[in-house]
Amino acid sequence: MNVTYDFSGKNVILIGGTTGIGRATALAFAKAGANLYVSGIGADSGESLKAEVKPLGVEIEFEEVDVRDSKAMAALHKHAFERFGRIDIAFNNAGVPGKTAPVHELDDEDYDLLMDVNLRGIFNGLRHQVPHMTAKGGGAIVNTSSLFGVMGFATTAVYCASKWGVIGLTNSVALEVARKNIRVNAIAPGSVMTPLLRGMFGSEQSAKDTVLPMIPMGRISDPSEIAQLVLFLSSDAASFITGQAVVIDGGGFVAGADKL
Numbered sequence: 001m002n003v004t005y006d007f008s009g010k011n012v013i014l015i016g017g018t019t020g021i022g023r024a025t026a027l028a029f030a031k032a033g034a035n036l037y038v039s040g041i042g043a044d045s046g047e048s049l050k051a052e053v054k055p056l057g058v059e060i061e062f063e064e065v066d067v068r069d070s071k072a073m074a075a076l077h078k079h080a081f082e083r084f085g086r087i088d089i090a091f092n093n094a095g096v097p098g099k100t101a102p103v104h105e106l107d108d109e110d111y112d113l114l115m116d117v118n119l120r121g122i123f124n125g126l127r128h129q130v131p132h133m134t135a136k137g138g139g140a141i142v143n144t145s146s147l148f149g150v151m152g153f154a155t156t157a158v159y160c161a162s163k164w165g166v167i168g169l170t171n172s173v174a175l176e177v178a179r180k181n182i183r184v185n186a187i188a189p190g191s192v193m194t195p196l197l198r199g200m201f202g203s204e205q206s207a208k209d210t211v212l213p214m215i216p217m218g219r220i221s222d223p224s225e226i227a228q229l230v231l232f233l234s235s236d237a238a239s240f241i242t243g244q245a246v247v248i249d250g251g252g253f254v255a256g257a258d259k260l
């Protein structure tokens, strides 16, 4: 069965869109006809994404912005609103794995990096997207949490805390805008083969050795599978879904990965 979406005429801001899940989502939106305003770290990846998207016949802009920088995030949104006039969909996806170690081996810098990128970064998106979408009559926002946003995992305590925080932001903002035709949801992916997963566990092999025993479907997901969930939640097919954190993990959570 082939599922297709039509986002033609829609404008999407993707923050953390240069690699991995964000890049796969940018490509999926572009193939569905949406114009893109992409941000993230890595000018080279941003430029290569532009080159890949342009032949698809949609508009794409890229700006390298650090989500921790509140002023730069305000400017990014201003530029995106000016460029397209209206942003219909926002995907707040920037994230880092941080240091994988027991809590007593983490220092202030480790804590600040995780909380500032993974949580403040989402806040720095929402605070600009909500007033804009309210003024324009509506929109859809998707924030990236994690399976580690609904469970704990030894050696990733602060990463988990940041991702639980994303769900708190998502639920609360969803309630704030529920009567404004704006839906706000989170995705909670299990293991997805991206630079972040390799970084979290040191290598692709080490990631597989650690996480495969926790995944009933017996495989690590591809970023394109996560992109499909983002498109669904951003689409009118999800018109009554708000304030949810949708777990997409090959069955790990229900099998009790959180009890390991």
Ligand SMILES: NC(=O)c1ccc[n+]([C@@H]2O[C@H](COP(=O)([O-])OP(=O)(O)OC[C@H]3O[C@@H](n4cnc5c(N)ncnc54)[C@H](O)[C@@H]3O)[C@@H](O)[C@H]2O)c1
Pocket (backbone or CB within 6 Å): 015, 016, 017, 018, 019, 020, 021, 022, 039, 040, 041, 042, 065, 066, 067, 068, 093, 094, 095, 096, 097, 117, 144, 145, 146, 147, 148, 188, 189, 190, 191, 192, 193, 194, 195, 196, 197
């Ligand atoms: N890969 C997984 O298994 C997995 C599982 C659950 C959740 N996630 C989450 O998915 C999101 C995307 O991660 P990914 O796996 O695709 O990894 P990735 O490393 O490929 O992508 C991370 C993205 O965030 C951007 N980014 C990182 N630091 C930034 C900063 N300071 N400012 C702006 N942008 C920044 C990067 O440029 C990139 O676009 C993250 O939030 C991550 O926590 C990943």
